[in-house]
Structures are given as structure tokens and as C-alpha cells.
Amino acid sequence: MPEPVVTVTHTIMDGPVVRWYRDLTAAELNSCLLSASRTGVMIHGEVYLHDLPAEWITAAELAHxxxxxxxxxxxxxTHVVLTDSADPARPELPPTRDQFAALLDAIKEDR
Incomplete structure (x- = not known):
């Protein structure tokens, strides 16, 4: 399985939530496989525990x-949700956190 797309977003009920997606398309469709919050770790959708990489499960447990x-x-x-999307099924994700940091640096230089 390729490297996951991981986002951290804030929710009203659980506070910060870390979500693991199979790929960018799954993230754009808001179809996570695994999530961790202060409440616990959840597996989402039609996926078996043994289908998830052990590293993802360990990371989710540590995040929790x-x-x-x-x-x-x-x-x-690994990716940042820049805005609250009007359509929650299609969050806006930039390519990487490094590119996001470069964007912030460029904005600081313009000031």
C-alpha cells in the first residue's frame, strides 16, 4: 500500500481528529480508512483490520x-485542509505540507 494521505482537522465534538486516507482521491472524497481522536481509534468503511498497514494502526494509537x-x-x-469546504465531501487539499510552508514563506516575503 502506498504512503497514506494524513490530515488533522478540528471537530466540534472530538477536537482534533487525525484521518488516514488510501490516497489523495480518497481524501478529496472524504473517505478515510482510519481516524484517531481523544475518544479513540476508529476503522471506517468496508475495510478489515488486517488490510490496514500495522504502521498506520500504531500511528493512530499513538495519536489517540x-x-x-x-x-x-x-x-x-501530510496534507492540510486549507478551508472549510462548502461541500464536506470534497475538502480542498494542497499537495504537501512542505509546499504549504513555501506558500507561507512567499506570503511573508510580500509583506
Missing amino acids: KSLKAGADVSGLA
Whole structure:
């Protein structure tokens, strides 16, 4: 399985939630396979536990423990949701956090 797309977003009920997606298309369709919040770790959709890479499950368990302790897990994100989409099924995702950082640097230079 290729590297996952991982996002960290804030929700009203659970606070920060880390979500693992199979690929960018799945993220655009808001079809995560695994998520972690301070409440716990959930498997989503029609996927078996043994189909998920052990590294993803371990990362989700660590994210859950970190969130429960009040830690910042934003560094786990490989992609960033820039805006609240009017259509929650199609969040807007930039390519990578490095490109997002470059965009922020460019904005700072313009000021």
C-alpha cells in the first residue's frame, strides 16, 4: 500500500481528529480508512483490520494517546485542509505540507 494521505482537522465534538486516507482521491472524497481522536481509534468503511498497514494502526494509537494527553498532533499531517469546504465531501487539499510552508514563506516575503 502506498504512503497514506494524513490530515488533522478540528471537530466540534472530538477536537482534533487525525484521518488516514488510501490516497489523495480518497481524501478529496472524504473517505478515510482510519481516524484517531481523544475518544479513540476508529476503522471506517468496508475495510478489515488486517488490510490496514500495522504502521498506520500504531500511528493512530499513538495519536489517540497524544490527543488524550492534550498534545499537538498537527505534525502528523501530510496534507492540510486549507478551508472549510462548502461541500464536506470534497475538502480542498494542497499537495504537501512542505509546499504549504513555501506558500507561507512567499506570503511573508510580500509583506
